[in-house]
Amino acid sequence: MRISVVKEIKPQETRVGLTPAGVTDLVQHGHEVFVERGAGDASAYSDADYVAAGARLVDQDTAWANAELLLKVKEPIASEYRFLRPDLTIFAYLHLAANRPLTEALVEAGTFAIGYETVQDDTGLPLLTPMSEIAGRLAAHAAATYLMSQFGGPGLLLGGAPGVAPARVLIIGGGAVGTNAAFLARGMGAEVTVLDTSAKRIRQLDAMFEGRVRVLMSDPHVLEDELRQADVVVGAVLVPGRAAPKVVRREHLGLLRPDALLIDVAIDQGGAFETSRPTTYEDPIVVIDGLRHYCVANMPSAVPHTSTRALTSVTLAYVREMADRGVAAAVAADASLAAGVNVRDGAIVYPGVAEAFPDLPSATLRAG
C-alpha cells in the first residue's frame, strides 16, 4: 500500500504521525512510505532518518496525492480540505463531534476517515490513552505554572510550603487525563479532588490513590461545593466520540474564586466548561467572564519527543493491519478498528458524530 506522512500545519503542532522505526516496519512489510520533507524535524527525526528507514521524501502535494492511507496527528485544517478525496483513507485525531466544517468536508469528499480517538478495544481507547496520559501530566504542569504571579496567576505554589496550605486542584473526570493529572498534582503536593460519575471508576480510583486524593461521586451539589474551594479546575470528562458534557456551566463561574484557573483538557471534544474556547500554545490562556481558561487542544505537542514515540507505539499495529489487508478488509475483520470509522462513503457512521450533526448524511457502519 502507498502510505504518506505529512507535516503538521496546525499552529505549534510539533508531533508527526509516524517515527522512522514505524517506516522501517511498514517497508519491511512491502509497503511504500512517503514522508513530507521536514515532517519529523520538531520531533527530532531528520529527513535523513526517514530516508535511512526506507521512506521517500516528497512535498506536501505529492504526499497527499500519492497516499492511499494518510497518517497525521491532528485533524486536517481548512487549508488541507482541498486534498480530501474518495479514494483516500485518513487516520488521525479527528474529534468530529466538535468540528462541523471538517465533518462536512469529509462527507462531501467521500473520504474514509478513521479517528484515533474512537478506536476502542476491551481496554478502552488504546489510541487516545497515551496522549491523554501525557495531557493529564501536562495539566499539572500548566496548573503549577499559571498559578505563579509571573504567569498571571494569584502567586500560589501548587504544593504550598511547610506551615502554609497547598493549592486545591479539582479534577472533573477520573479517566486517563484525570488520573495522570491527579498523580502529578498530588506528587507536587497539591490537595487534589477527583469527581467522576462512574461508580466502577470511583472504586478503582479510590483503591489506586489510597486516600492521598479525595475521590467523590459527582452530583450537582458536590460539584458546586468543590468549585467554591478550588484554585484550579481541570476538565477531563469524556463520553467517547460525543461532544463533551458541559459539566461547568456559565452560571457556575460565579462560585469560583476570581483568580481560579480553569484548564479544559476536554476542549478537543468541545470542552467540559460551557465558556471554553479552543486556544493554542501561541496564546494558551483566554479570559472569559473574568476567569482564566487554559484550553490548548493539542497539549501533547509541547513534548513531541515523548508524544510522537508514544503515538506510533500504539498506532503502528493498526496501520500495518490496514496496509497488509486493505482498509475495508481490516475494518471488517477488527471491531476495534471499525469503532474508529467516523465517516465513510459520504456518510457519518459514528453514532456520537451523527447525533451532533443530525442534518448531515449518516449511515450504519456496514461490514466490509
Ligand SMILES: NC(=O)C1=CN([C@@H]2O[C@H](COP(=O)(O)OP(=O)(O)OC[C@H]3O[C@@H](n4cnc5c(N)ncnc54)[C@H](O)[C@@H]3O)[C@@H](O)[C@H]2O)C=CC1
Ligand atoms: N487537549 C488535549 O491536548 C487532549 C485532550 N484529550 C481529551 O481529554 C478528554 C478526556 O480523555 P480521557 O481521560 O482519555 O477519557 P477517559 O474515557 O479515560 O475518561 C473520561 C472520564 O470522564 C468520566 N465522566 C464522563 N462524564 C462525566 C461527568 N458528567 N462528570 C464527571 N465525570 C464524567 C468518565 O466516567 C471517565 O472516567 C477527551 O476529550 C480527550 O480527547 C486527550 C488528550 C489530549
Ligand SMILES: CC(=O)C(=O)O
Ligand atoms: C488527543 C488529541 O487530540 C491530541 O493529542 O492532540
Ligand SMILES: [Mg+2]
Ligand atoms: Mg486534542
